[in-house]
Amino acid sequence: MESVINKYIKAPVETAPLAVFRILFGLMMFFSIVRFWSYGWIDKLYIQPKFFFSYYGFEWVKPLGVYTYLLFIICGLAALLVALGYRYKLSIVIFFLSFTYIELMDKTTYLNHYYFISLLSFLMIFLPANATYSLDAYLNPKKSFEYVPSWTVNSIKLLLSIVYFYAGLAKLNSDWLLKAMPLKIWLPSKFDTPFIGGLLGEEWVQYAFSWSGALYDLTIPFFLLYKKTRPYAFVMVVVFHVLTRVLFPIGMFPYVMIISALIFFDASFHEKILKYFSKFLKVDDTKFNNQKVYQHFSTITAKMKMTVLIAFFAIQLIFPFRYLLYPGELFWTEEGYRFSWRVMLMEKSGYAQFKIVDGESGRWFYVDNTDFITPFQEKQMAFQPDFILEYAHFLKNHFEKDGHKNVQVFVDCQVSLNGRLSTTYIDPTIDLGKQRESFLHKNWITPFKDEIKGI
Amino acid sequence: MKKIIGALCIMTLVWACSSDSTTDDDVIIPDDQEEVSFERSAMLINWADNIIIPSYEAFSGDLDALINAFNTFKVDTNEGNLTALRSAWINAYTSWQRVEMFEIGPAESVGFQLNMNIYPTDNEKIDGFIVDGSYDLSLSSNRSAKGFPALDYLLNGLGENDAEILGFYNGDNKEGYLKYTEDVLLDMQALTATVVSDWTTGYRDTFVANDGSSSTASVDRMVNDYIFYFEKYLRAGKMGIPLGVFSGSTLPRNVEAYFDASISNDLFLEGLAAVQDFFNGKHFNSTTEGESLASYLDALNSVKNEEDLSTLINDQMNTAKSMVMDLSAFRAEIEDNNPPTNMLLAYDEVQKAVPMLKVDMVSAMSISIDFVDADGD
Numbered sequence: 124m125e126s127v128i129n130k131y132i133k134a135p136v137e138t139a140p141l142a143v144f145r146i147l148f149g150l151m152m153f154f155s156i157v158r159f160w161s162y163g164w165i166d167k168l169y170i171q172p173k174f175f176f177s178y179y180g181f182e183w184v185k186p187l188g189v190y191t192y193l194l195f196i197i198c199g200l201a202a203l204l205v206a207l208g209y210r211y212k213l214s215i216v217i218f219f220l221s222f223t224y225i226e227l228m229d230k231t232t233y234l235n236h237y238y239f240i241s242l243l244s245f246l247m248i249f250l251p252a253n254a255t256y257s258l259d260a261y262l263n264p265k266k267s268f269e270y271v272p273s274w275t276v277n278s279i280k281l282l283l284s285i286v287y288f289y290a291g292l293a294k295l296n297s298d299w300l301l302k303a304m305p306l307k308i309w310l311p312s313k314f315d316t317p318f319i320g321g322l323l324g325e326e327w328v329q330y331a332f333s334w335s336g337a338l339y340d341l342t343i344p345f346f347l348l349y350k351k352t353r354p355y356a357f358v359m360v361v362v363f364h365v366l367t368r369v370l371f372p373i374g375m376f377p378y379v380m381i382i383s384a385l386i387f388f389d390a391s392f393h394e395k396i397l398k399y400f401s402k403f404l405k406v407d408d409t410k411f412n413n414q415k416v417y418q419h420f421s422t423i424t425a426k427m428k429m430t431v432l433i434a435f436f437a438i439q440l441i442f443p444f445r446y447l448l449y450p451g452e453l454f455w456t457e458e459g460y461r462f463s464w465r466v467m468l469m470e471k472s473g474y475a476q477f478k479i480v481d482g483e484s485g486r487w488f489y490v491d492n493t494d495f496i497t498p499f500q501e502k503q504m505a506f507q508p509d510f511i512l513e514y515a516h517f518l519k520n521h522f523e524k525d526g527h528k529n530v531q532v533f534v535d536c537q538v539s540l541n542g543r544l545s546t547t548y549i550d551p552t553i554d555l556g557k558q559r560e561s562f563l564h565k566n567w568i569t570p571f572k573d574e575i576k577g578i
Numbered sequence: 579m580k581k582i583i584g585a586l587c588i589m590t591l592v593w594a595c596s597s598d599s600t601t602d603d604d605v606i607i608p609d610d611q612e613e614v615s616f617e618r619s620a621m622l623i624n625w626a627d628n629i630i631i632p633s634y635e636a637f638s639g640d641l642d643a644l645i646n647a648f649n650t651f652k653v654d655t656n657e658g659n660l661t662a663l664r665s666a667w668i669n670a671y672t673s674w675q676r677v678e679m680f681e682i683g684p685a686e687s688v689g690f691q692l693n694m695n696i697y698p699t700d701n702e703k704i705d706g707f708i709v710d711g712s713y714d715l716s717l718s719s720n721r722s723a724k725g726f727p728a729l730d731y732l733l734n735g736l737g738e739n740d741a742e743i744l745g746f747y748n749g750d751n752k753e754g755y756l757k758y759t760e761d762v763l764l765d766m767q768a769l770t771a772t773v774v775s776d777w778t779t780g781y782r783d784t785f786v787a788n789d790g791s792s793s794t795a796s797v798d799r800m801v802n803d804y805i806f807y808f809e810k811y812l813r814a815g816k817m818g819i820p821l822g823v824f825s826g827s828t829l830p831r832n833v834e835a836y837f838d839a840s841i842s843n844d845l846f847l848e849g850l851a852a853v854q855d856f857f858n859g860k861h862f863n864s865t866t867e868g869e870s871l872a873s874y875l876d877a878l879n880s881v882k883n884e885e886d887l888s889t890l891i892n893d894q895m896n897t898a899k900s901m902v903m904d905l906s907a908f909r910a911e912i913e914d915n916n917p918p919t920n921m922l923l924a925y926d927e928v929q930k931a932v933p934m935l936k937v938d939m940v941s942a943m944s945i946s947i948d949f950v951d952a953d954g955d
Contacts, residue, residue, distance in 0.1 A: 164952060234954070474933040539938050545933055
């Protein structure tokens with residue numbers, strides 16, 4: 124036990140992997156922000172909509188009008204400063220806060236990989252990633268350390284391993300393994316993919332993709348950790364993520380994962396990269412080779428840091444299993460679905476038509492959703508109960524302000540999941556205006572008609 | 579090995595930072611691919627050559643006949659010629675229902691639907707234009723004063739009966755009325771000529787060649803436009819809005835062909851038939867069926883072993899059709915019944931087809947509705 128703690132937590136290791144990770148992470152985040160802006164998504168997703176879907180408890184986080192651009196500028200600059208390692212602590216805290224704020228503004232845009240970035244940047248607050256090859260270390264030799272305790276590098280490996288392994292666990296269900304769903308729907312529609320397009324309509328290919336995808340996610344962390352298999356595993360990482368990039372519109376995520384996976388390599392590999400950087404930038408890097416080992420000045424800060432990180436990882440390990448506390452099928456109710464590395468598991472879509480009834484006059488009418496929300500928001504809203512409820516409350520308030528009395532809100536909602544014919548999703552006799560949001564089970568969701576076995 | 583890894587990393591970075599817009603123009607598709615479960619290009623050819631272009635040409639012919647009838651009326655504004663003009667108008671309006679849904683390509687770029695069939699028509703504006711004698715029908719603000727609904731007013735709505743209506747065409751401002759009617763007709767003819775000639779001289783090939791699977795591919799665009807038409811124009815425009823299901827009170831003035839008062843249900847049924855025929859790939863004016871959304875669903879379904887969605891959709895459209903066939907003209911249904919229960923029940927059946935198309939069908943085909951250019955995960 125003692126030796127394990129020594130090896131994976133206390134033992135000094137080279138800082139180089141951490142520095143490479145910091146530089147590449149910062150650059151990728153900076154380009155992600157630039158890309159997001161250049162596509163006009165800030166305007167389209169955060170400025171044009173009149174209504175935004177909030178996370179429970181974060182209703183106060185809203186876009187800031189035109190100042191939303193400023194938020195993105197701050198976030199992008201912070202990412203750049205992280206890459207440079209200039210005032211690292213402050214920069215990574217600002218990056219974490221601004222990025223997370225952006226993600227909380229509208230849950231319509233929720234993506235697992237945005238959540239991953241938030242977690243990673245939170246973790247990085249506690250890592251001395253500026254200890255070498257950073258402006259901080261360059262300008263102030265006191266802050267320069269050639270070695271850091273091994274937990275710093277290992278915590279990133281652990282987070283990445285959790286992401287992969289849990290994503291693999293989530294695929295161990297009957298839809299994915301026995302029906303090859305949803306790939307059976309998605310792959311044939313990619314028939315115009317170069318080279319492999321013709322094969323994607325074949326059933327065996329769809330099963331092969333499903334099974335190898337699950338196997339990949341479950342095993343890749345171990346193959347990356349084991350030195351002998353590492354190079355081959357990394358080739359697999361590249362092949363896998365490039366393939367997902369070709370087949371699906373998943374933005375920056377594949378690149379983020381490929382670059383992150385470099386952390387598993389030995390320090391000598393990272394030193395070569397850094398040498399190359401130094402040569403390229405014509406920087407004298409010898410001053411970074413000072414043989415110093417990073418240590419906390421006070422044991423109290425070190426202990427607090429450890430406590431926070433242990434709690435962080437404990438939550439990471441437990442949180443994805445919270446769905447067990449809810450009755451019903453997870454894919455159907457989505458209670459406990461988000462923040463659990465459930466990636467690309469469902470072809471789910473819905474149609475929701477809201478009926479407004481004036482409780483006093485008895486008059487009723489349907490809502491034209493396009494009056495209030497964007498097509499993207501409508502699409503996301505139509506199959507997620509928490510969205511439906513929040514929108515129903517918004518409609519109730521809106522029409523009561525309009526002068527209607529005792530407004531009741533009903534919804535006719537049809538949802539299709541993984542190729543099953545659409546069925547009624549929400550009890551159409553329930554006045555949603557009277558239902559409250561909470562972490563409890565929403566008993567007005569019509570139970571799932573089929574069964575999906577597995578985790 | 580390290581070199582390979584290094585090279586891979588650099589390639590990844592370069593790729594990550596290079597543009598990755600969603601169009602895949604540079605993808606070359608070999609022609610002789612084996613095992614594509616369904617030939618989208620065959621469906622596009624069937625749509626273009628056997629449905630869309632013939633429907634446009636037929637419509638264009640009926641519009642010419644309408645203009646001929648007007649020219650006869652113009653020479654001799656008597657009751658017989660007015661009746662003939664009206665029946666030519668009904669003919670062309672019915673035929674219009676077969677092309678209204680194809681708001682893609684040339685039609686989309688001229689705003690065909692918006693220029694031809696915006697109702698309720700603004701009769702006061704029309705009156706004003708006729709009195710002034712100066713107007714610009716190409717302005718988008720004047721769309722509510724032209725097209726079929728304007729003709730509805732000009733041929734059926736000027737007076738209570740034929741004598742009164744003919745009074746305008748033989749009265750003091752006879753020239754004004756004839757001139758305005760003619761201008762409306764010529765505007766419709768010009769727009770139609772543009773759309774038809776664009777389709778036949780180029781767009782057809784563009785449409786058919788764009789047989790990929792991206793969100794800008796012809797099938798994806800057409801399916802989106804098709805569903806949009808069904809939901810917005812057929813379901814809401816022709817039934818839902820006048821029924822008041824979005825406003826809480828009936829709006830009879832919003833019935834299509836309001837002044838005629840008798841053909842609105844026929845126009846709806848023609849529109850519904852066009853939608854259903856398109857779904858089944860039925861050739862224009864024929865019983866032959868080609869590759870279609872229905873056969874595409876069947877091809878996909880053979881892999882999935884689920885219930886037969888194409889049958890369910892056809893059944894639902896048939897139910898809707900028979901419910902609407904039992905109704906009187908929509909204006910009478912809405913004005914004479916409070917609430918218009920039978921029409922509301924028929925509307926519900928039309929409505930039931932929407933999730934089938936918008937959720938089940940597009941989900942099976944993996945087509946995104948109202949495509950939003952954003953990342954997924």
